Amino acid sequence: MSERRFALVDFTHMSREGYLRLFEAGHAYTLPRAIAHAATKRGLVAKERPFHWTPPSMFRPPEA
Numbered sequence: 321m322s323e324r325r326f327a328l329v330d331f332t333h334m335s336r337e338g339y340l341r342l343f344e345a346g347h348a349y350t351l352p353r354a355i356a357h358a359a360t361k362r363g364l365v366a367k368e369r370p371f372h373w374t375p376p377s378m379f380r381p382p383e384a
Contacts, residue, residue, distance in 0.1 A: 323356040324348055325365035329376060333359075346375050 327343045333355055334340050343349055343365075351359065359365040 321353050322350045323353055325351050325356050325359065325367065326369045327365050328370075328373065329364055331359070331364045 326348045327345050329345050330343065332340050332342050348369075349365075351365070356365065360367075
């Protein structure tokens with residue numbers, strides 16, 4: 321079973337086959353349920369794009 325999630329930040333995940341998969345901020349992805357849960361818990365993804373969300377920028381200091 322999979323769930324659709326919006327990536328808030330860039331992150332990677334290693335699949336069972338050993339492939340590294342890149343998830344880029346600002347895109348929606350279909351993730352396996354366990355990965356979606358773990359990424360949501362760590363604040364990497366959201367169920368939908370937040371209203372106030374802006375893409376990460378190297379010209380802007382990170383928000384705390």
